[in-house]
Each structure stands twice: as C-alpha cells, then as structure tokens.
Amino acid sequence: MAQEWNIRPRGHTCGICATPFADKDACVSVLREAENAYERLDCHAKCWGGQPRDWTPFSAWEGVYDAPPPPAAKAEAVKKENAEELLRRLITLEDPAMGNVVYVLAVMLERGKLLVERDAKPREGGGILRVYEHKRTGDTFVVLDPQLRLDSLHEVQQQVIALLGNAT
Secondary structure (H helix, E strand, O other): OOOEOOOOOOOOEOOOOOOEOOOOOEEEEEEEEEOOEEEEEEEEHHHHHOOOOOOOOOEEEEEEOOOOOOOOOOOOOOOHHHHHHHHHHHHHHOOHHHHHHHHHHHHHHHHOOOEEEEEEEEOOOOOEEEEEEEOOOOOEEEEEEOOOOHHHHHHHHHHHHHHHHHHO
C-alpha cells in the first residue's frame, strides 16, 4: 500500500491528451497507487471516459478547472510615493532633528530603485553628504548621512513608520 503523499496542485494540462485545460472545463482528478507513493492524474472528463485502463483508481472525482488568476503585482511594504512625498516635505523643512529620518527615507527610496546615489562627499564637522538623483524626474536630493549606529536605528525606523502612517 502506498504511504507517501505530498500536496500536489491540480495539473494545467490533461494527463491523457496533453491539451491545456481551458477555464471552466470539466475535469477528472484521479489518485492511483504506485509502488510506495500516490500519483495524481488530471484529465478532461471526455478523455477519462474514453480511456481504457488496466488499473483501478484509488480515488477519483469530477470537478471544474479554474484557471489560475494572473500573477498579482508584488505588494510593496511601503508605498514609494508616500515615502517620496514625506522625504520632499522633510527636506524643505530643513529641521536638523529630522536628519536621521531624511537619511533613512532616502536609503529606502534608493533600495526601491526610485533614487540613485550619484556622489558622496565627506563633510567638515562629520558625516557624508550623499547626492541622490530621482530616476524619473531627475530631481537631485542632497542628504546628510549621519552615519547612524545600529543601536539607534530601531528608534529612527519607528519614527519613519509613524510619519509614513500619517502621510497615507
């Protein structure tokens, strides 16, 4: 008796005639025992009814083939436009208290492939000025890299999350 079975999705082509299923086609799904495993066969109802076999199915059922939906666009954890709008707003405020948040937003947008770093210059008094260019508009952003330490990063991330929550 077959003991091994892993979850297997329905096939997208008939296992007998090899023709792809169309949406809402009548189909038959069959499990049959093979040495130490079960095999699944999905086929058109007409093919199943007209196919001579020298084996008895372990289980068989009729159903309707539902075509898989088209792949959905990958959901973004943070909408780029909201992060971009927040970055633009905070840069125009020129609030030194928001420097860390501005930098984290710029890095987020760079990783999201919206901004491209074009240059980096050391700044007198510490930090690095990073020059970013917006891929679509060509706008340039000059952002101070405050060289955040890992132990302060969580606090800045929480500020960004809170601000983005208000920006949506």
